[in-house]
Amino acid sequence: MRENSKVMIVDDDKNITELIALYLNKEGYKTRQYNNSIEALNDFDNYLPDMIILDVMMPGIDGYEFCTQLRKKSSIPIIMLTAKGETLDKVVGLRLGADDYIVKPFEPQELIARIKAVFRRYVQKNDDQALVFPDLVINLKDYSVIYKKKKLELPHKEFELLYFIASNNNRVFTRDQILDKVWGYDFVGSTRTVDVHIKRLREKLKDNENWKIKTVWSVGYKFEVN
Structure with missing residues (x-):
């Protein structure tokens, strides 16, 4: 992916979205932060991100429902971010179309590494098709x-x-x-x-x-x- 790829960050915790945006911006990515999941979903067609960092536990619609609705029209990479660490929660997220799953608290550098890895897999997948x-x-x-x-x-x-x-x-x-x-x-x-x-x-x-x-x-x- 291009260094200026756009990442949509969706989490109801403003501190989390700002922290992720800070690290992604340093890596050359463009970001847009959302603390409301419905607002983010409604803005998807306008912003057209290349990836979404998505929290699971949010008011309005949770990350699982967000993922379900988005997958009806887009296959862009989604990394789910949540405090839940149980295996079942991870399985549910992946079955709904998430590409990776990171449990809070997390190291920002680990998140960056995962983002780059998911982008590489996504590009390879699309290159072969x-x-x-x-x-x-x-x-x-x-x-x-x-x-x-x-x-x-x-x-x-x-x-x-x-x-x-x-x-x-x-x-x-x-x-x-x-x-x-x-x-x-x-x-x-x-x-x-x-x-x-x-x-x-x-x-x-x-x-x-x-x-x-x-x-x-x-x-x-x-x-x-x-």
Whole structure:
């Protein structure tokens, strides 16, 4: 993952979220803190984090319910953080889709090490998987695109844009969100960049009856799969 990967920290203890954010920021990660689980879940599509550090015992909805709801739309890494250390609690969290489990109190350096390890596993998992649609195969491992059984040469940014929207198919992204996830938070260009790259992709990938790159007027774009 990029050093500027974004991490959502969700814990009702403000001291905990601030401590985690302090250490993550020193490592080059971008963070956003939430002391309310419902607020964090509602802000997920806006912030689009690359990982979530999630406390289990919280008012509103607990970490287990949070994880259950999030897994309906995203496979990003989740590390559960809790004072509970019983084996059963860990099993429940992992079965619901958590990628790792750390018990409080914890050493910040251990948390950092676990975060990096989970990111490595997540990247490796996704590198080994190709996105397969009718007449279209997108493989992140070698940046290859096979369209109608022919290899299609795409510049890196066009490929990364296609891979991003296709791997999150049927989800609408604003131009700003796409810029942030594909070009990086520090990109200084305009949202017109996204429009230009989308146009080029459409010229090379004609809509299929099973999928298409769709403009959602006044919002942005999505890779729509029927």
